[in-house]
Amino acid sequence: MGLINIEQLLEKYDNAETSLAEEAEIRAFFAEEDVPEHLESYKLLFQYVSHAKEEQFTKDVPLLPKAVGTKRTKVYQWISVAAVAVLMLGAYFQVSQMNQKTTLDDLSHEQLMAYNQTMEVFNLVSSKLNKGSNNLGALTLVSSKLNEGAENLIHIKEFNKATNRIIKNK
Amino acid sequence: MTQSDFVKLVLPFKDKVYRLAKRLLVSKEEAEDATQEILIRLWNNNEKIEDYKNVEAYSMTMAKNLCLDRLKSKQAQNLKIVHSNYQDHNVSLQKQVELNDSVDWVSKIMEELPEQQKIIVQLRDIEEYDFDEIAKVLEMNETAVRVALSRARKTIREKLTKKHSYGLN
The missing domain is CATH 1.10.1740.10 (RNA polymerase sigma factor, region 2, helix turn helix motif)
Structure with a gap:
């Protein structure tokens, strides 16, 4: 290929007007050994380009079979639905049980016995408590007497004052 | 599939x-x-x-x-x-060293380009894509691709010429 021809092509190349075929021609020209001095910089460029083309991706890519992945995520999604259902059922039974009123008639024989026994015990305790409170009456009596005693103390104070005066007068 | x-x-x-x-x-x-x-x-x-x-x-x-x-x-x-891509092709010829050197220059110069121009140069000069394909990949129009490519090519050559003449001196 003529030198003038290639220079024209290079100008077009710089303006990004070359077609792919023309660019291939340019590359072919620069692939040859002797290139004029003033085009040396282009040569470097195209050497680089051909070098860069050879790079390859060599890493292995683990391609997981896709079906497994989706199945697993689907199962996880349904687990949350099931959990919600269980919670709702539990709450429902809890509430309905709380709303049921239980009377003495519903209890079995043993339970009734236990109930009666505890009631007896409670009654016994409460009667003894009343007795105790009767005894407390004595305590209140004592405290009233104490108050009386305190009043008597005032008399003693008065007496003290009188004796002090007598001592001063002496 | x-x-x-x-x-x-x-x-x-x-x-x-x-x-x-x-x-x-x-x-x-x-x-x-x-x-x-x-x-x-x-x-x-x-x-x-x-x-x-x-x-x-x-x-x-x-x-x-x-x-x-x-x-x-x-x-x-x-x-x-x-990047630390240490290469060892084990070709000890002076020529090879020189070539690798200049190849490094070009790649360094290309690193300095703006991202968009890098992509365009890569797709056009190395992968040999048509302009309409590049336009599709980049989601821009063909004229803009051409302008950017021209700008990139001129920048590369300018820098390369400068470096090359330094290298000779």
Whole structure:
């Protein structure tokens, strides 16, 4: 290929007007050994380009079979639905049980016995408590007497004052 | 779609996705990671894949968006992607060293381009896409693609000429 021809092509190349075929021609020209001095910089460029083309991706890519992945995520999604259902059922039974009123008639024989026994015990305790409170009456009596005693103390104070005066007068 | 069908479908363009990711993310590990994620996303979508008219363009768009997102989050964290792609091709010829050197120059120059221009240069010069394909991937119109490409090519050559003449002196 003529030198003038290639220079024209290079100008077009710089303006990004070359077609792919023309660019291939340019590359072919620069692939040859002797290139004029003033085009040396282009040569470097195209050497680089051909070098860069050879790079390859060599890493292995683990391609997981896709079906497994989706199945697993689907199962996880349904687990949350099931959990919600269980919670709702539990709450429902809890509430309905709380709303049921239980009377003495519903209890079995043993339970009734236990109930009666505890009631007896409670009654016994409460009667003894009343007795105790009767005894407390004595305590209140004592405290009233104490108050009386305190009043008597005032008399003693008065007496003290009188004796002090007598001592001063002496 | 079975695994082997998927691999067959993806095979022609997985390297292109990787190269685009590497162009943007620079680091090899980051790029591999991004490519892997895109392939996995495609695989997880594999029922819908057949509906896409152009799986390759779709994947490239996805790659572009993913990489730009990652760059953005990296910037937000104030972390720089450091690339340390040590290569050892074991060719000890002076010529090879020189070539690798200049290849490094070009890649460094390309790193300095704005993201959009990087993508366009990558797709046009390295992957040899048509302008309408690039426009589709980038979701912009063809004229804008041409303008950006021209700008990028001129920048690259300018910098390259400068560096090259320094190198000679």
